Structure formats: C-alpha cells, structure tokens
Amino acid sequence: MFSARWFKGIRGKLLLLVTIPFAVIAVLYYEAGQGISALQKSLNQANLVRGPSINYTGKMAKESESLQRYVLNAVTAKSEEDTHTEITKALGSIEAFDKAMEEYEKIPHGGATAAIFGDIIKLWSQAKPTAQVAVEKLRTGNKVQAHDVLENQYRPVATEMSKKLQELSDLRLKLMLDDSNTDAALIAQTEQIVDWVGVIGLVVSVAFSAWVIHNLNSQLSAAVNALSENSSNILHASKQLYATSEQVAEGSTESAASIEETVASLEEVNSMVKVNSESGQKAAQFAEEAVRQAERGQAEIEKLIHAMAEIEGSSKQIQDIIKMIDDIAFQTNILSLNATIEAARAGEQGRGFSAVAEAVRKLSQDSVAAAQNIADLIHKSSEKIQTGSRSAYESSQVFKDINHTIHKVAQMSQEVSQASNEQALGVDQINKAMNQLDTSTQVNSAASEEVAVSAQELSSQAVGLQNVVATLEQILDGRRHEVHSDAPVSLKKSLTLARPILVKAS
Incomplete structure (x- = not known):
C-alpha cells in the first residue's frame, strides 16, 4: 500500500523511469546468461563425453588393427630380434586397448552406446585370449600355429569388433552432430529472445517516458495553480490576521486595566471577609463557653432537684413518725382516762394513781398538741419544698431551653465562622485567579504583538511564495507573471498598544 502511494509521486515515477531500462538490461542479461549457460553445458558435454x-x-x-599387423609382422619376421620387437609391440597394443577401454568406461554413456560398448567388451573378452595365445606361440617359435590362431580365431572376432567400434564411432558422431544442431538452435533462440526483449523494452521505455513526462507536466501545472491560489489566500489571510491582532491587542490592554481594578476591589473584600471570619470564630468561642456554663448550671439545678426530692421524702417520714406519736398520745390519753376511772372506783386508795393518770393525760394532750404543731410546720415545709421542687424543675427546663438555644447559637456561630473561612478561601482563590487572568491577559497582549509581527512575516512569505510560483510557471511554460502585493501597515503603533501591568497577589 505504501509502495503504491510512493510510486504516484514524482520521485517514484522518475525512479520507475530509470528502473525500466535496467529491468530490460537485466532480462537481456538473464536470457543471454541462460543461452550461454546452455552452450557452456553443451561444451562441457563435448569436452567430457x-x-x-x-x-x-x-x-x-x-590398437585392434595394430595388434593384427604386429602379429603378422612377427610371423613373417626374418630374425628373432625383429620377431621379439613385433611381439613387444603386439603386447603394447593389447595393453593400450585395455587402457582405452578402461578410460571409455569412465565416460557417462547409456542407451544405444551402452549396448554397443557391451558387445565390444564381450568381443574383446574373446579376442584378447586368442591374441595372447598367438603371442605365446610366437615366443616359442611356432609361427605357423601363431598364424593359424590369428587367421582362424582372432581375425573373425576382431573383424566383428571393428564393425562394432565403427558403429559406436558413427553413433557418437551422429550424437555430436545432433548436439551441434541443438546448440545452433539454442543460439538462434537466444538471439531472437534478446532481439524481442530489446525491442519491447525500447517501446515500453519510450511509452512510459512519454506518459511520465505528460503526467509530471499535468501534476506540476496543477500544483503551480494550487500554489498560486493558496499564496493569494495566505496573503489575504495574513492581512486580516494582522488587523485582528491589533484589535486583540487593544482589547487585551483594556481588559488588563479592568482586571487590575477588579483585583484591587477583591483585595478589599478579602480583608473584610477575613475580619468577619475572625469575629465569627470569636463568637463561636464565646458561644461554646456559654454552652459550658449553661450545662454546669443545669447540672447544679438537677442536683438541687435531687436534694429537694430527698428532703421531701424525709418530711414524709417525719409526718409518719408524728402520726405515730399522735396515735401513741391518743392511746396514752385513753389509758389515762381508764386509769382515772379505775382510780375513782378505787376511792381513797386510788387517789394518788388518779393524780398520776391526770398528769399522764395532760402530758399526752400536750404531746398531741405539740405533734399537731409539728405536723402543721412539716406540712407547710412540705408544701414549700414541693413549690421549690416545681420551681427548680421549671428552672431546669428553662436551663435546658437556654442550653439548647445556646447550642444552636454556637452551631450557627461555628457555621458562620466556617462559611466565613470558606468565603475567605473562595475570595482568595478568586483573587489568585484574577491575578492569573491578569497575567494571561498580559501574555495575550504580548502574543497579539507577536501574532501581528508573524502576520507581517507571513505576508512577506506569501509574496515569496508567489515569486516561487512565478518561477515554476516560467520553468513549465517559459513565461513569468509579475507579482504585485500590498505590504501591511507598520507595527510601530501596535507595539505600544499593550502595556505591562503588575498586580500584587495577596
């Protein structure tokens, strides 16, 4: 996918344009190499086989013919020395024939040549012993027998073997001629392939070169038109950017002044919020102290109520004791009356007892009166104690209400203090944010100046780009269009629009 996109570009097409001739040369080299390799193989076959x-x-x-000749020469020789010489030559022919046969067996062969060579081996296995017998006869001086062995045993086999050798030689010559024809056909085929590949490569190279040139011309023309249009748009956009940057610089200056005033106001608000927060914290501390005092007073009231309850219980016990005393005095009074009656019945003898009874009755009456007085006092004290208990209970309820109210006041004071702290923190964060905003405004103001400078530089670059486009048009068409541009206004005024503002963060 990447290679397909890459070859769509100019570099890819030029590389492909250069690659095609090399590819054609490579194909020619390959085909020629194949032909040369085949010829080299055929040459090796000729040299080795x-x-x-x-x-x-x-x-x-x-050697077969020489063997017959040497044996015949030995038979007809006049001297023993000549005979011995011819015998030596005959033995050399036998040895040379064996060596030639051994070397031939090393050569690769098959089919018809292998069959004929097999027949030659069989015939030589028959002829060689007869030749050796003839030579042995010659050594012993039996030339007639040697001649007879030569003529009747060796010559028929040798003649047949010579025919087989001639047949093998003819077959080998025919195979060599066939290989030569094959080599000639291969050479002709290689030459034809090289010619066709050269012609096709030349046609493809010329056609592709024409297509690449046309395509490059079209693409460059489209690119030049696009660059021309874009450079005009960039020049127009740079002018607008320059005007906008000046407006932004003025707005940034005004915003910086407003933010400076806002930061000063926030510092005053932050001071007031801090004072309120400190007052709220003190009020919360006072409320907490009041809560502790109220809880202590409520505890004392509860102790008082408990003591009043104990006193009321004791007064009830005293009333019971007084009631018991009253009953005892009443019983004593009755007993004293009974004693008086009995003393009256006794007459003179009971007179002293009657006086005692009278004294006891009077004492019981006094006890009853005292007990009644004490009961009245106890009753009044009990009523006062009950009244005091009710007042103490009511005071306890009032203290509970006061304590509850003080708790609410303390909680509200704490919430007010916490809210004041949070408000102070929020105001402080707002103050920091405003300082950051003020810093950002100053940075924006400086950035606006840099943008204005960049817009002017961009305008200059756009003019330079239009000059490049004109140069490309001159390269493509041979004609150059003049470039006209209006330079943007000077930046000296805009450089003084934004002034730096330093804000002290609290």
Missing part, C-alpha cells in the same frame, strides 16, 4: 568417447573408440579400433 563426446570428444573423449570418439577418441577412445578410435584408439580401440587402431
């Missing part, structure tokens, strides 16, 4: 096979076949035929 065809030539040696014909050579060794000729040697075997020559």
Whole structure:
C-alpha cells in the first residue's frame, strides 16, 4: 500500500523511469546468461563425453588393427630380434586397448552406446585370449600355429569388433552432430529472445517516458495553480490576521486595566471577609463557653432537684413518725382516762394513781398538741419544698431551653465562622485567579504583538511564495507573471498598544 502511494509521486515515477531500462538490461542479461549457460553445458558435454568417447573408440579400433599387423609382422619376421620387437609391440597394443577401454568406461554413456560398448567388451573378452595365445606361440617359435590362431580365431572376432567400434564411432558422431544442431538452435533462440526483449523494452521505455513526462507536466501545472491560489489566500489571510491582532491587542490592554481594578476591589473584600471570619470564630468561642456554663448550671439545678426530692421524702417520714406519736398520745390519753376511772372506783386508795393518770393525760394532750404543731410546720415545709421542687424543675427546663438555644447559637456561630473561612478561601482563590487572568491577559497582549509581527512575516512569505510560483510557471511554460502585493501597515503603533501591568497577589 505504501509502495503504491510512493510510486504516484514524482520521485517514484522518475525512479520507475530509470528502473525500466535496467529491468530490460537485466532480462537481456538473464536470457543471454541462460543461452550461454546452455552452450557452456553443451561444451562441457563435448569436452567430457563426446570428444573423449570418439577418441577412445578410435584408439580401440587402431590398437585392434595394430595388434593384427604386429602379429603378422612377427610371423613373417626374418630374425628373432625383429620377431621379439613385433611381439613387444603386439603386447603394447593389447595393453593400450585395455587402457582405452578402461578410460571409455569412465565416460557417462547409456542407451544405444551402452549396448554397443557391451558387445565390444564381450568381443574383446574373446579376442584378447586368442591374441595372447598367438603371442605365446610366437615366443616359442611356432609361427605357423601363431598364424593359424590369428587367421582362424582372432581375425573373425576382431573383424566383428571393428564393425562394432565403427558403429559406436558413427553413433557418437551422429550424437555430436545432433548436439551441434541443438546448440545452433539454442543460439538462434537466444538471439531472437534478446532481439524481442530489446525491442519491447525500447517501446515500453519510450511509452512510459512519454506518459511520465505528460503526467509530471499535468501534476506540476496543477500544483503551480494550487500554489498560486493558496499564496493569494495566505496573503489575504495574513492581512486580516494582522488587523485582528491589533484589535486583540487593544482589547487585551483594556481588559488588563479592568482586571487590575477588579483585583484591587477583591483585595478589599478579602480583608473584610477575613475580619468577619475572625469575629465569627470569636463568637463561636464565646458561644461554646456559654454552652459550658449553661450545662454546669443545669447540672447544679438537677442536683438541687435531687436534694429537694430527698428532703421531701424525709418530711414524709417525719409526718409518719408524728402520726405515730399522735396515735401513741391518743392511746396514752385513753389509758389515762381508764386509769382515772379505775382510780375513782378505787376511792381513797386510788387517789394518788388518779393524780398520776391526770398528769399522764395532760402530758399526752400536750404531746398531741405539740405533734399537731409539728405536723402543721412539716406540712407547710412540705408544701414549700414541693413549690421549690416545681420551681427548680421549671428552672431546669428553662436551663435546658437556654442550653439548647445556646447550642444552636454556637452551631450557627461555628457555621458562620466556617462559611466565613470558606468565603475567605473562595475570595482568595478568586483573587489568585484574577491575578492569573491578569497575567494571561498580559501574555495575550504580548502574543497579539507577536501574532501581528508573524502576520507581517507571513505576508512577506506569501509574496515569496508567489515569486516561487512565478518561477515554476516560467520553468513549465517559459513565461513569468509579475507579482504585485500590498505590504501591511507598520507595527510601530501596535507595539505600544499593550502595556505591562503588575498586580500584587495577596
């Protein structure tokens, strides 16, 4: 996918344009190499198989004929020395024939040549012993028997073997001729392929070159038109950006002044909020102290109520005791009356007892009166104690209400203090944010100046881009369009629009 996109560009097309001739050369080199390789293989076959096979076949035929000649020369020789010389030559021919046959066996062969060579091996296995017998006869001086062995045993086999050797030689020559024809056809085919590949490569190269040139011309023309249009748009946009940056710089200056005033007001509000927060904290402390005092007073009232309850219980016990005393005095009074009656009945003898009874009755009456007085006092005290208990209970309820109210006041004071702290924190954060905003406004003001400078530089670059476009048009068409542009106004005024404002963060 990446390679497909890459070849759509100019570099890819130029590279492809250069690659095609090299590809054609590579194909030509490959085809020529294939032909040369085949010819080299055929040459190796000729050097290693065809030539040696014909050579060794000729040697075997020559040595077979020479063997017959040497034996005949030995038979007809006049002296023993000549006979011995010819015998030595005959033995050399036998040895040379064996060596040629051995070398031929090393050569790769098959099919018809292998069958004929097999027949030659069989015939030589028959001819060689007869030749050796003839030579042995010559050594012993039996030339007639040697001649008879040569003519009747060796010559028929040798003649047949010579025919087989001739047949093998003819077959090898025919195979060599066939290989030569094949090599000639291969050379012709290689030349034809090279010619066709060269022609096709030339046609493809010319056609692709024309297409690439046309395509590059179209793309460059489209790019030049696009660059021309874009450079005009950039020049127009740079002018608008310059005007906008000046407006932003003026607005940033005004915003910085307003933010400075706002930060000063926030500092005053922050001071007031801090004072309120401190007052709220003190009020919360006083409320907490009042809560503690109210809780202490409520505890004392509860102790008083408990003591009044104990006193009321004791007064009830005293009333019961007085009631018991009253009952005892009443019983004593009755007993004293009974004693008086009994003393009256006793007459003179009971007179002293009657006086005692009278004294006891009087004492009981006094006890009853005293007990009644004490009961009245106890009753009044009990009523006062009950009244005091009710007052103490009511005071306790009042203290509970006061304590509850003080708790609410303390809670509200705490909430007010916490709210004041949070408000102070919020105001402080707002103050910091305003300081940051003021810093950002100053940065924006400076950035506006830089944008204005960049807009002027962009306008200059746009003019330079239009000059590049004109140069490209001259390269493509041979004609150049003049470039006209209006430079933006000077930035000296805009450089003094925004002034730095320093705000002290509290």
